[in-house]
Amino acid sequence: RPNDDLLPDCVKRPAADQLPRYVRVNTLKTTVEDVVDYMKRDGLFYLGQASRLDDLTLKTKEFMRDIHLPELLVFAPKTDFHDHFLYKAGHIILQDKxxxxxxxxxxxxxxxxxxxxxxxxxxxxxxxxxxxxxxxxxxxxxxxxxxxxxxxxxxxxxxxxxxxxxxxxxxxxxxxxxxxxxxxxxxxxxxxxxxxxxxxxxxxxxxxxxxxxxxxxxxxxxxxxxxxxxxxxxxxxxxxxxxxxxxxxxxxxxxxxxxxxxxxxxxxxxxxxxxxxxxxxxxxxxxxxxxxxxxxxxxxxxxxxxxxxxxxxxxxxxxxx
Structure with a gap:
């Protein structure tokens, strides 16, 4: 993963497993709305904008827009995007909130x-x-x-x-x-x-x-x-x-x-x-x-x-x- 996010590879640690997968939309190449549409066509379920922190407890294949940062989407823990087209094309960046x-x-x-x-x-x-x-x-x-x-x-x-x-x-x-x-x-x-x-x-x-x-x-x-x-x-x-x-x-x-x-x-x-x-x-x-x-x-x-x-x-x- 030569261009991974700022986080070290923590996926085997239990505490990291609790954290949502955060994805920042690269607004130089796309929009949040277009990424949401793409993910929905990919079979993921969009739950809208989060209004409180508890909303970020997501099940597999669910995702939301973050409560504080407008260009951030939130997915279930351990959702893997390293082989995803949008990641490889630079439309999304994997970065902790x-x-x-x-x-x-x-x-x-x-x-x-x-x-x-x-x-x-x-x-x-x-x-x-x-x-x-x-x-x-x-x-x-x-x-x-x-x-x-x-x-x-x-x-x-x-x-x-x-x-x-x-x-x-x-x-x-x-x-x-x-x-x-x-x-x-x-x-x-x-x-x-x-x-x-x-x-x-x-x-x-x-x-x-x-x-x-x-x-x-x-x-x-x-x-x-x-x-x-x-x-x-x-x-x-x-x-x-x-x-x-x-x-x-x-x-x-x-x-x-x-x-x-x-x-x-x-x-x-x-x-x-x-x-x-x-x-x-x-x-x-x-x-x-x-x-x-x-x-x-x-x-x-x-x-x-x-x-x-x-x-x-x-x-x-x-x-x-």
Missing amino acids: ASCLPAYLLNPAPGSHVIDACAAPGNKSSHLAAIMKNKGRLFAFDLDAKRLATMSTLLLRTGISCQQLANQDFLKVDPDSPQYKDVEYILLDPSCSGSGMVCLQEDTSSVDQEKIQARLASLASFQLKCLNHGLSFPQLKRLVYSTCSVHSQENEEVVTACLQQNPGFRLVPVLPQWPERGLEPLTQCLRASITKTRTHGFFVALLEKQSDTGNKEQEPVLQKR
Whole structure:
């Protein structure tokens, strides 16, 4: 599965078996309505739009439109699309719901200049490009050349042409370079413990707690550096910070430290209807989990440059598009 979704292959783990199969429709190639029609002709049963989380308990061959994200369809757990025509043609992307949140909440305008700081294997980049309607410029950086090659294949399959990929450390990208003078949006999903991923959750009973804490401290330091670096781009309006971690050291604590060091930015409250919030006092942020949101574990924060015009810019992320 060379171009699989962001999730590791967890199908043999019981907890992963409980999760719905989420499918994001690639709006650069098709529409949600057309994919729904295709699936119905394929013999699947469409139950309409979900109105509450409990609706997402689906039987085999049933599917729905997601309650929060308009371009997301939800299928029964373990529904396999890897050999499906729509997947191979780039019309659908297999991506956990929680990992669709960063691009959705960043919501870059078509024609804008955007950075995906730690981009491979590319699902979030492809989502950003779709929101941008493939117009503007999407700068995507990653240190892993092999994953970047996989990403290039994914973007080709999904019909994206606004990207500029670079096998480069984001921390070494010069914010003052003329190339990035118009960058207004950054998606930062840096390396993290992966503790929110169902199949990566560590059995801590036999693990040295001191080693775990040392690793978390090291990751948090790196994440804060990335966040501070992202906020230094001169024309930046919004930055989304996300991790697939459940640890506050990598989530709320990193954001709190960043805000203390960057008083020109503030947290924007997002998706008030989302059932799981950041830990107090950062309830503007989102958390995700198997039990409360039927997704893998995730954390998302939206930071916005403060301006004299008040809160006008936060409206798109508060409303369903």
